[in-house]
Amino acid sequence: MQLFPRGLFEDALPPIVLRSQVYSLVPDRTVADRQLKELQEQGEIRIVQLGFDLDAHGIIFTEDYRTRVLKACDGRPYAGAVQKFLASVLPACGDLSFQQDQMTQTFGFRDSEITHLVNAGVLTVRDAGSWWLAVPGAGRFIKYFVKGRQAVLSMVRKAKYRELLLSELLGRRAPVVVRLGLTYHVHDLIGAQLVDCISTTSGTLLRLPET
C-alpha cells in the first residue's frame, strides 16, 4: 500500500493494489486467493475490475473507497444517488458486478438513478443489464499503469539475453513514463507471471518467458 504514489493523484483516488502484486508477496497463490475472498466477505476490501485486462483486479480498502467517492461527488447533481448506493448496496453485496433486476428489485434503484451512478463513475457497463463496480477517476490511473507496465517490460526486453537482475532493474533510473514507481510495477509483473523469476547466486533474475 505504501508503494502507491498518493501525491500523483492529489488524493482523488484511493490507493489501489493489484491482485498480481499480492501474488508476488504471498508465495502460495491459492492461500492468497482464499484470504482475499475472506476479506471481501467480511467487507474490509472491495475488488474492482480494471478495464484493460479482464483478469486484473484492483483491491481497495472499503473505507478509503467510501471517503474518496463521497469527496469526488460532493456538490454534484448525482450525489444523492451515489450516497444511497454506498449506504445500501456496498455493505450488502460484496460482488464485483451487479445485475439489472438485482438493482431494481432488491435495492430499489430506478433507471435514472442507475444512469446517475454510471455518470458518477461508480458503475461501468459490462453487458446489457449488468455493471461492474468501478472507481471514479480511475481512468488516469489505468493509463499510467498500462504505460508503466509496458515500459518496465521493455526495459527487460532490451537487455542482453532478455533478462535482468532484479537489483539492477531497481537501481536504474525510471523512465519518465513510469509514474507509479518501479517497485510497484515489478511486483505486478512477477505476480502476473509476465516475467519468470529465477533465483541465482547473485540474487533474483527476471527473464522474459520464451513464448
Add this chain to the structure above:
Amino acid sequence: MLGFLSARQTGLEDPLRLRRAESTRRVLGLELNKDRDVERIHGGGINTLDIEPVEGRYMLSGGSDGVIVLYDLENSSRQSYYTCKAVCSIGRDHPDVHRYSVETVQWYPHDTGMFTSSSFDKTLKVWDTNTLQTADVFNFEETVYSHHMSPVSTKHCLVAVGTRGPKVQLCDLKSGSCSHILQVVFAGHRQEILAVSWSPRYDYILATASADSRVKLWDVRRASGCLITLDQHNGKKSQAVESANTAHNGKVNGLCFTSDGLHLLTVGTDNRMRLWNSSNGENTLVNYGKVCNNSKKGLKFTVSCGCSSEFVFVPYGSTIAVYTVYSGEQITMLKGHYKTVDCCVFQSNFQELYSGSRDCNILAWVPSLYEPVPDDDETTTKSQLNPAFEDAWSSSDEEG
C-alpha cells in the same frame, strides 16, 4: 516402502495406503525413458488418445490425417527395452476412413469390442474393433469438435457430441437416433461447443464447455434447461439471469472430471485452469498460475487416479505441466516433445503417461525410481566355478 510393506503384512495399516503411497511416488518420478517407445505410424499431428478402461492394455490414437491406430501397451517381452506396437490401424486406404482430421476417439466403456470416433468431416462413426468396419455413422450439420460417452452409465448408451453449432446433441447407440438436442434458446450455449464430458459419478450429468466462455452442467433427463452455469466470481445465486456468468475470460477448451466425480477442472484460453465443485458449481479458487493455452480447438488433459493427492497433467505448449489438483502447486514440467502437445492420457495401473503432439510422436513417460541394476554375469559365472577347476596359470602377456 519397507515400512509400508511390513505394516501391511502385520495388519497395522490398510493395504490401500501402500498402494496410494507407491502410486504417488511413481507419479512424482515420471520421466522419459529410453527403454520405452511407441511405434510411429501417424503422418500428421496426434489429436487424441484413449486407453481402454477395462484392462488398460490397448490405446487408440486419432490423428489430423484422419488415421486411427490401435496400440498394444503391454510389455510381454522379457526385456526392458520395448516398443508399443500398433496392432492395427484404419489408414487412408480404408474405405470408411474419416475424410478430415479425427478430433476425438473413445473406447466403448464396458469392453474393447467397439470404439467411437468423431472428426471434422461432420460425422461420428462407431467401429467394430475385430472387423474394423463401421457399425454406424451419425451425420451432423457442423464439424464435430468433441464427443464423449458416459464411462459409468448402465442405464443409457448416449454419446454427447459437441459441434460448431451451439447445440449439444445426444446420440443414442441403442436406437441409432441422434434427435435429442440440448438447446434451450436463452440458457443454452451461444457459440461452438469445444468439450463435453459425462460425470463419472452420476449417470445423467453432463458438462459442456463452449467458446462463449461458459461451462454448463446439464441433467439430460430434464428438458427445461441446464442445471448450473459456472461462474468464476462465485456471484450471489439470487441473480435471476445467468447469462452473464462466465467460467473463463476466453474460450473454454478442456474439461476433465476428477476420478471421483466430485470436482471438475476447466482450462481456458485466458491461460487459467480452474477447479470447480461439481455439486454446487462453486469455484474453489485454487490458483494454478498461468497455464498457457493457445489451442483453437479442444485441449485434452487428464487427471491421475489412485494417488494420495491427485495430479493433473495439462499440455502446456510443447511441454506437459504437472500440478497437484487440490493445492495448485506446480510439480514439474515434462519436456520432450518438439511441437505443441495436444493430448495426454494416464494409465493408472502402471502410473504411466502417454502424450501425443503435433510432431506426430506419442511419448511414453514412465516412472523411473531405481537405477537399472547392471548385468553381473561375470560374477555369477565365477562363483559357480569350483576353485579346484580354475586354471592356475595366468595369461602369458605380462610374463613373456
